Amino acid sequence: MNAPAKPKLKVATTSLAGCFGCHMSFLDIDERILELMKLVEFDRSPITDIKHCGPCDIGIIEGGLCNAENVHVLREFRANCKILIAMGACAVNGGLPAQRNHLSLPLILEEVYHAQHGLVDGFIPNDPELPLPLDKVHPIHEVVKVDYFIPGCPPSGDAIWKVLTDLLAGREPELGHGLIHYD
Amino acid sequence: MSQDKSFTLDGKTVPYQEGQTIIQAAMAAGHYIPHLCFNPEFKPHGSCKLCTVKANGRQTASCTQQAQPGMVVESDINELNDERRVLLQMLFVEGNHFCPSCEKSGNCQLQATAYELDMMSPHFDQFFPDRPVDASHAEYLLDFNRCILCSLCVRASRDVDGKNVFALSGRGIKSHLIVNAKSGHLADTDFSGSDKAAHVCPVGVILKKRVGFSVPIGQRTFDAQPISATPHPKVKGA
Amino acid sequence: MMTSQTNVHAEYLNPILARRQHNPNDLLQILREAQEQHGYIHTDAIDYLSLELKLPRAKIEGVAGFYSFLYLQPRGEYRVLFSDNITDRMLGNMELLENMCAQLWVEPGKVSEDGLLSIETTSCTGLCDQGPALLVNNIAINRLTPARVSSICELIRERVPLSAWPQEFFAIEDNIRRKDILLGSDFKSGAALSALFQRGADATLQEIKTSKLRGRGGAGFSTGMKWEFCRNAAGDAHYVVCNADEGEPGTFKDRVLLNGYADMVFEGMTLCARVVGAKQGFLYLRGEYRYLLDHLQAVLQRRRQQTLLGTSILGEAGFDFDIEIHLGAGAYVCGEESALIESLEGKRGTPRNRPPFPVTNGYLDRPTVVNNVETFASASLIALNGGAWYAGIGTETSSGTKILSVSGDCERPGLYEYPFGVTVAQVLAECGARDTQAVQVSGASGVCVSADEFERRIAFEDIPTAGAFMVFGQQRDMFEVARNFVHFFAHESCGFCTPCRVGTSLLSNMMDKLANGHGSPYDFAEIEKLNGLLQSTSHCGLGHAACNPVLDTIAKFRPAYEKRLAHKDFVPAFDLDAALSQARQMTGRDDTGAHLERSHESR
Structure with a gap:
């Protein structure tokens, strides 16, 4: 690694239609987070609880797009981050949430809020506070340009560490056997 | 009068038997060419095109292309990968x-x-x-x-x-x-x-x-x- | 187990099976004839065929599923297919289709609730000189107008049988505009065969070689060499196949040749049979030309009576040859000769791995000559008049004449026969084309020629062609021309190899993305990249050619693309706001939070 004389890079992270598993995996870099903190500072992230992303060097997105809010957050990241990284299966290819894509959205809403066994007087929530679901779940590269991808469900802490340290060192990220995983 | 039954794959000499395709000979010699629809137990099919190589400069599916003496085959190159x-x-x-x-x-x-x-x-x-x-x-x-x-x-x-x-x-x-x-x-x-x-x-x-x-x-x-x-x-x- | 007694489909299948001698190689023909009887291929019919032909039912389903004109589900008593070549589009076919759908209360692609009809589009039906055209129950109707469409709607509503529809609907015209040695010849059936007998088979082959005749399907392989290779190939039987699967959009010369010059074509096949030693020939006729079948059968029958076909042709003991007609069923890829042979063998029309080539391993793995309709007709002329005479016409490397199928923006669409070497400009002048922007020569897989190239020549050494010559005036959008062709290739891809199966679909989606106003320079680069992959890795010519229209129009009509790159940066292919519409409907919301901006660009 370079000597930490340079100004710290700004990194933002978020989870869209994901399970936060990738963020948990991120924490699996364990004590290396101390080394990372010497090189970067976090903008919007579950670690900081900052609500909006400001100008950043690197944005890391977990999860795909299943509703309007996901799209707003993703666009905010794309507008503010020089480099955008899709982290994990859901961001890369839709992942688990996209397993609903072979069902029609009205059918799903009907089933969940009206037809399901045990529901009494069910109704589909219509509060303007709630983001509306998209008719299909999309991986993030279908909506904005994405610079790098870390596949995996979740990617290992080592894989995330490798991509970040490659980028911080100015190298093209490369995972190679053992780190590249789709499962 | 035996003609040299070998070709080169990324610079390495690969022997072959009459009738073998490039990938068949390459696999038998322990070399890897990416493939999916090919399985050495079956007749080559040629549909997935993953095994595409350059044989004497021409792109072709290595599972269906017969090996020929002295053929220059390129496989593990950036362009093909x-x-x-x-x-x-x-x-x-x-x-x-x-x-x-x-x-x-x-x-x-x-x-x-x-x-x-x-x-x-x-x-x-x-x-x-x-x-x-x-x-x-x-x-x-x-x-x-x-x-x-x-x-x-x-x-x-x-x-x-x-x-x-x-x-x-x-x-x-x-x-x-x-x-x-x-x-x-x-x-x-x-x-x-x-x-x-x-x-x-x-x-x-x-x-x-x-x-x-x-x-x-x-x-x-x-x-x-x-x-x-x-x-x-x-x-x-x- | 199903027995023949319990299967109601046996009644119409038995005569078909008997006529086809229970030959599993005739599966496609059996399925096609079964559908003509029943309207679609019933699952019980497949059981019965499986039993009778001793074929696995999955194989039969697999074959039926490959061909666009075979249906495993009911498609209505009246199955209407609008021809959707770019020339049909230019003549307003989509408006007519919508008009018909509205009149008959049916959605495109769906069967009406009462099971009466379905309306869909199909690839070019070879009536570009008299479009817009459609097929109803696979029979062609030309020159559609709103009035004709209304009449058709009325006939369907009244359930009038097709045989009682006004005959003028089916009056397909030849539209021969310029005749030369082939279209202008006063060919007498039997004359070329008599010449053959005088000269002998060896000398006839020599004449074909001397003539320097090259295949008229577009690739231009030497006909004499092909015949010689086949003749020299070992095999217990040899076959002659005439490729009349004229599927290349904008091509319709074979339609006219088979309508008015069938004797010349069949005689050319018979000559070839004598040269290569074949006893059996096939005419593979595209399903869109089903209406020519009765006429062609009658010609064959007459030729048998004239001893021009059958045993001891013209009294020559041991010269036995006959021709069987096989119909295609809506699959452009079967124009590729090895796919055509697969189809003749009753299989899915997937191109074979080559080599070996059909001349050594063709129909039933036997040596087989596959030639175009026009090639066989030309061979008859050569047998009559000699190879030297023929070689003197045209250019040094492209001997003889070429029949062009002219359509699009011109006053006199139709057939034009020219000696090879004619310039594009001359053809344009003679067909009455004015203010021409471009000509697509040789169909979707051919070359797009722009105005500064109109002095180029139709010849193998300059612009080779299978015959299509589609004219586009200045008012036409060349991007839309290319997009039509790209959709054509995606629809016609056989699906065998990855790059063509997936790549043609991706390419269609990308072209649609541009057409829908979601394009950016990113997409343009993607299109170019995909084209490169299709060209270098596809299994057959279809995949290789699928990018031709795009590459050509990008090179020559770049502004037509550039004006579609509406965005500076990448935007999604789909409309994000529309992607919320189902949720809006389900929740009854229409507040600002219930919408998304279509695109979100940093400026």
Whole structure:
């Protein structure tokens, strides 16, 4: 690694239609987070609880797009981050949430809020506070340009560490056997 | 008067026997050329195009191209690996390949080949096709979401098992695998777990039921070593 | 198990099976004839055929599923297919289709609730000189107008049988505009065969070689060499196949040749049979030309009576040859000779791995000559008049004449026969084309020629062609021309190889993305990249050619693309706001939070 004389890079992270598993995996870099903190500072992230992303060097997105809010957050990241990284299966290819894509959205809403066994007087929530679901779940590269991808469900802490340290060192990220995983 | 029966593959000399195709000779000599629809136990098919090489400068599928004396074959070069990666991305977006839920993960040739070629994303927009799952059979499951139309099961059932359990139907992007039953269900065919066809699927379409996670994810065939270092069990060499 | 007694489909299948001698190689023909009887291929019919032909039912389903004109589900008593070549589009076919759908209360692609009809589009039906055209129950109707469409709607509503529809609807015209040695010849049936007998088979082959005749299907392989290779190839039987699967959009010369010059074509096949030693020939006729079948059967029958076909042709003991007609069923790829042979063998029309080539391993793995309709007709002329005479016409490397199928923006569409070497400009002048922007020569897989190239020549050494000559005036959008062709290739891809199966679909989606106003320079680069892959890795010519229209129009009409790159940066292919519409409907919301901007660009 370079000597930490340079100004710290700004990194933002978020989870869209994901399970936060990738963020948990991120924490699996364990004590290396101390080394990372010497090189970067976090903008919007579950670690900081900052609500909006400001100008950043690197944005890391977990999860795909299943509703309007996901799209707003993703666009905010794309507008503010020089480099955008899709982290994990859901961001890369839709992942688990996209397993609903072979069902029609009205059918799903009907089933969940009206037809399901045990529901009494069910109704589909219509509060303007709630983001509306998209008719299909999309991986993030279908909506904005994405610079790098870390596949995996979740990617290992080592894989995330490798991509970040490659980028911080100015190298093209490369995972190679053992780190590249789709499962 | 014997003519030298060898060609070069990325600069290495590869001997061959009359009638062998490039990939057959290369595999026998322990060299890896990416492939999916090719299986050394079967007649070459030539559909997936992953095994495309440059033979004397001309691009061709190495599974169907006969080896010729002195042929100069290039395979492991950026230009071809870039194209192969795009072919893989095509196969990934064409179907529904949700690896975390697939029992074949770690033993899957499609996945392992994508690892080998550093496929980091599907790149294209997903087609998210609506494909069925056939759980009718007592012992085996068919998950058509993962089918890459290599037709190995079709060939195995027809040529080895003498049964014709599987066939391709449709055309173009609507091509799909069907089974030999009026109901369309595997249970109504003469398919059996002892068929060759039950064991040739390079991806996770034809799966034995109730064997989930007997080997944990992370400890499976291609987790241990890359596919390029894992020779087909029926091939000597390497 | 199903027995023949219990299967109601046996009644119409038995005569078909008997006529086809229970030959599994005739599966496609059996399925096609079964559908003509029943309207679609019933699942019980497949059971019965499986039993009778001893074929697995999955194989039968697989074959039926490959061909666009075969249906495994009911498609209505009246199955209307609008021809959707770019020339049909230019003549307003989509408006007519919508008009018909509205009049008959049916959605495109769906069967009406009462099961009466379905309306869809199909690839070019070879009536570009008299479009817009459609097929109803696979029979062609030309020159559609709103009035004709209304009449058709009325006939369908009244359930009038097709045989009682006004005959003028089916009056397909030849539209021969310029005749030369072939279209202008006063060929007498039997004359070329008599010449053959005088000269002998060896000398006839020599004449074909001397003539320097090259295949008229577009690839231009030497006909004499092909015949010689086949003749010299070992095999217990040899076959002669005439490729009349004229599927290349904008081509319709074979339609006219088979309508008015069938004797010349069949005689050319018979000559070839004598040269290569074949006893059996096939005419593979595209399904769109089903209406020519009765006429062609009658010609064959007459020729048998004239001893020009059958045993001891013209009294020559041991010269036995006959021709059978096989119909295609809506699959452009079957124009590729090895796919055509697969189709003749009753299989899915997937191109074979080559080599070996058909001349050594063709129909039933036997040596087979596959030639175009026009090639066989030309061979008859050569047998009559000699190879030297023929070689003197045209250019040094492209001997003889070429029949062009002219359509699009011109006053006199139709057939034009010219000696090879004619310039594009001359053809344009003679067909009455004015203010021409471009000509697509040789169909979707051919070359797009722009105005500054109109002095180029139609010849193998300059612009080779299978015959299509589609004219586009200045008012036409060349991007839309290319997009039509790209959709054509995606529809016609056989699906065998990955790059063509998936690549043609991706390419269609990308072209649609541009057409829908979601394009950016990113997409343009993607299109170019995909084209390269299709060209270098596809299994057959279809995949290789699928990018031709795009590559050509990008090179020559770049502004037509650039004006579609509406965005500076990448935007999604789909409309994000529309992607919320189902949720809006389900929740009854229409507040600002219930919408998304279509695109979100940093400026």
